[in-house]
Amino acid sequence: MRRGMSLIVLLVVSAAGIATAQTARLTAEEARRELYGVELAGVNEIADDQWSECIEPGGRTVYRRGGRVQEGRLEIRPDGQACFNYPPDTYESCFAVTREGENYRFNDFITRTVRRNVQDCGAVNDAFVRLGASS
Numbered sequence: 001m002r003r004g005m006s007l008i009v010l011l012v013v014s015a016a017g018i019a020t021a022q023t024a025r026l027t028a029e030e031a032r033r034e035l036y037g038v039e040l041a042g043v044n045e046i047a048d049d050q051w052s053e054c055i056e057p058g059g060r061t062v063y064r065r066g067g068r069v070q071e072g073r074l075e076i077r078p079d080g081q082a083c084f085n086y087p088p089d090t091y092e093s094c095f096a097v098t099r100e101g102e103n104y105r106f107n108d109f110i111t112r113t114v115r116r117n118v119q120d121c122g123a124v125n126d127a128f129v130r131l132g133a134s135s
Contacts, residue, residue: 022100022101023098023099023100023101024098024099025080025096025097025098025099026080026097026098026099026104027080028076028077028078028079028080030080030099031076031080031081031082031097032076034099034104035055035074035076035082035097035104036055036056036057036058036059036074037055037056037057037116037117037118037119038054038055038114038115038116038118039052039053039054039055039113039114039115039118039121040052040053040054040055040104040111040113040114041053041111041112041113042103042109042110042111042112042113043109043110043112044065044108044109044110045108045109045110046108047108049065049066050065051063051064051065051109052064052065054118054121054122055074055118055121056118056119056120056121057118057119059073059074059075060072060073060121061073061074061084061086061121062121062122062124063084063086069124069125070086070124071086071087071124072084072085072086072087073085075092077094080096080097081094081095081096081097082094082095082097082106083095095107095109102114
């Protein structure tokens with residue numbers, strides 16, 4: 001009986017460790033390595049709408065949501081927060097980024113597709129991401 005309980009406890013602890021390994025907040029180094037040079041597409045859980053963002057290796061971004069297109073910049077803070085700014089706005093939107101399996105969570109913004117090794121996002125009026133398209 002005691003041996004059976006020990007095995008159950010071991011399995012529960014192992015499963016919890018696997019779940020934790022799949023969900024992790026990015027450090028500044030990880031965020032710089034993983035978020036520059038990507039195209040992201042996903043949903044906003046609160047608004048239940050789709051968005052996409054292309055981020056060039058140098059930090060230039062092109063963000064699309066609800067028919068609106070904005071060019072901006074991404075900066076990774078020393079604490080790992082991803083901060084986005086879209087001029088002429090002077091404020092930044094900063095997010096602690098969590099990796100969830102192959103996707104990312106920026107608070108209520110969840111990626112559903114991630115395409116890596118992007119060098120150029122094109123002009124603001126170019127199409128660059130087709131939501132749900134595979135790369």
